[in-house]
Amino acid sequence: MTPQALLPALLVPLIGYRIYRRFRTSFGRQPVQTKRMIVRVVILSAVATALVLVSLSQPMLVGSAAIGLALGGIAGVVGLRLTQFEHTPEGDFYTPNPYIGGTLSAILVARLVYRFFIVFPAMQTAAAGNPYAGSKQSPLTLAILMVTVGYYVTYFTGILLKARAAKRPA
Numbered sequence: 780m781t782p783q784a785l786l787p788a789l790l791v792p793l794i795g796y797r798i799y800r801r802f803r804t805s806f807g808r809q810p811v812q813t814k815r816m817i818v819r820v821v822i823l824s825a826v827a828t829a830l831v832l833v834s835l836s837q838p839m840l841v842g843s844a845a846i847g848l849a850l851g852g853i854a855g856v857v858g859l860r861l862t863q864f865e866h867t868p869e870g871d872f873y874t875p876n877p878y879i880g881g882t883l884s885a886i887l888v889a890r891l892v893y894r895f896f897i898v899f900p901a902m903q904t905a906a907a908g909n910p911y912a913g914s915k916q917s918p919l920t921l922a923i924l925m926v927t928v929g930y931y932v933t934y935f936t937g938i939l940l941k942a943r944a945a946k947r948p949a
Contacts, residue, residue, distance in 0.1 A: 851929020
């Protein structure tokens with residue numbers, strides 16, 4: 780196996796597992812896991828910030844990132860309104876709307892698979908001195924990624940706020 784093929788061979792199963800886990804959390808009753816949600820919000824916010832900072836030199840990328848985050852925030856608010864919350868003696872639970880999270884995840888996966896099959900062959904045929912000569916940054920891919928990030932940051936923050944509000948004494 781060549782070194783160029785080793786990285787995708789190692790990453791594809793890991794990415795596939797994470798995608799499976801993401802889809803699984805879009806369906807059915809889920810416990811509110813405060814610490815995990817906070818960590819996810821922090822990590823996703825850091826990723827979004829890093830991507831925006833990296834793309835500052837290209838106004839098209841910054842614009843697509845901003846539009847993606849705004850659309851993701853709007854989708855997160857809509858998703859929160861469609862989410863059912865339960866406060867039981869066993870703990871707090873929520874049932875997400877399966878269509879919003881599932882659709883956003885499917886769109887992101889489809890775009891990443893498309894980019895992988897378009898960019899990877901170009902990387903394979905690139906010059907040995909610059910293995911990434913065939914890749915270029917895509918405003919559409921960045922926007923779709925930012926919609927997903929904006930959605931989950933808004934959604935998880937809203938769930939945490941609703942869970943906290945439910946624990947306050949009336």
